[in-house]
Amino acid sequence: MIEDMLRTPAAVQDAERHTAHNYHPLPVVISSAEGAWVTDVDGKRYLDCLAGYSALNFGHRHPTLIAAAHAQLDKLTLTSRAFIHDQFADFCRELAALCGKDLVLPMNTGAEAVETGIKVARKWGYQVKGVPADQANIVVAEGNFHGRTTTIVSFSTDSDARADFGPYTPGFRIVPYGDLAALTEAVDEHTVAVLLEPIQGEQGVVVPPEGYLPGVRRLCTERDVLFIADEIQSGLGRTGTTFACEQEGVVPDMYLLGKALGGGIVPVSAVAADTNVLGVLQPGQHGSTFGGNPLACAVATEVVRLLATGEFQRRSTELGERLHTGLRGLIGKGLVAVRGRGLWAGLDLDPSLMSGREACERLMERGVLAKDTHGSTIRLAPPLVITEEEIDHAVAQVAAVLAG
Structure with missing residues (x-):
């Protein structure tokens, strides 16, 4: 048969x-x-x-992305960040321009980008906003999916992702997605960031109510809180604009990017923000051996150029x-x-x-x-x-x- x-x-x-x-x-x-x-x-x-x-x-x-990968494979694949390679500057400059931000911090996976965003937000809170040591909190939404590291599942409401992985990392407040009043209530003087997906992918492609994202942007500006947009799934053209936040004319303080950034060839993620945010990091405080490697940068630069055409x-x-x-x-x-x-x-x-x-x-x-x-x-x-x-x-x- x-x-x-x-x-x-x-x-x-x-x-x-x-x-x-x-x-x-x-x-x-x-x-x-x-x-x-x-x-x-x-x-x-x-x-x-x-x-x-x-x-x-x-x-x-x-074909464009495969050609970039083939060409780079024949030249250089990894240096570590101990050295600079000739693909690094183009990638960081062109991605920063696409995002309208000053700086880019390359990593590998989406979860690494989220972890990076959390660390940067906390450090910004202590050094710039003046939050007392170890008192920072970040507000997140029910139904979120930002990854599966122990810190990230600590603020997940998905029992499959969270159960039996405790003890959990403190410092997060969970509010209903799309509920601006609940978000406003949760933000206090120790809040350093609001971390949201502009559209919740894993939850079932849930689009927030009209006006929610602009409301989040206003609240964060008024309360001196960073608005971190997890655009790992929703960004890079998926929703009809480069970023899903653009659908409502919103510009976050920090973009978390991944998935499509690697063109389906190599894992590439990145955090993009202005100097007053990403500039809080100093040498030795965060890093990745493979983050921003030559092969990843060569492919991801071509991804950015494909998106730049519209x-x-x-x-x-x-x-x-x-x-x-x-x-x-x-x-x-x-x-x-x-x-x-x-x-x-x-x-x-x-x-x-x-x-x-x-x-x-x-x-x-x-x-x-x-x-x-x-x-x-x-x-x-x-x-x-x-x-x-x-x-x-x-x-x-x-x-x-x-x-x-």
Whole structure:
């Protein structure tokens, strides 16, 4: 039988045999990819509508980014920050310009960028704002997802991410997302920062109420508090603008960036802020051996240049309208709600039909890859290189799954 000749089942078992079970992946084993499509070990093609949680905004193996990686591999890959390399200045200068900030601090992963933001905010609070030693607090939102380090899960409200990892790091206050009154109440004279996702991705692509982000910006300005925007998933073109904060004309004091910054090739993250904020760090107080390495900088500089053209932001806006129009047409036909901006959508399924996991398994069978979250919600975040026809195909497969 054909099923007996497939390589996928054995490959799935082999992958699970010596791996800690910290993920529950769909049973697909990908071996190659290009653009918005991936191919498994049995030759079946799938439309990738997750894009590495937005790490693949520019699609798989974007030729410009692959060329930059190949060229740098032949020259220099790592120096450590003990020395300066010839790719470093261009990356920092061009990313700072894209963000409209003075300085950039390169790291590797999104969680490292968040940890960096927390440390910088606390140091700024003590040295600039004058908060008494060890009294700083940072206000965060319920439903947040900023990473999985011990400090970050200390202010998570997701039991899977948080349970059994204590004792937890103090210094955080959690308020409902989108509730400006609760946020205002939580901020006091020892608050050094408000740390938020402009759109909560892991929670199901939750968009805050209109006026919330501008309200946060005003509050932070009035109370001398840093507004830190975690744009690791929402930034770099995903929502139709370079940063999701731009959708409401808001400029935070600090951007936390990652995922798409590495072009889907290498892990790259960064913190961007002005000198009066990032300038509090002095040599030896924070760092990373691989942060800002030559290979990462070569790829990430090309990412910044792709974004500087505005092409991908326009694609996200225009194609996002097509995606959301198609998905909204399925409300009442198995969907109960659709949220998001640009090429990013959270779909709430009628839980009586199936779970989000079941929906993703059925989509996989139909050649579309997506990811579930929180029971009956699935997320779609296709690469920004997706075409109109491919969007229509994805929506059609969602409709087919809902129809049973």
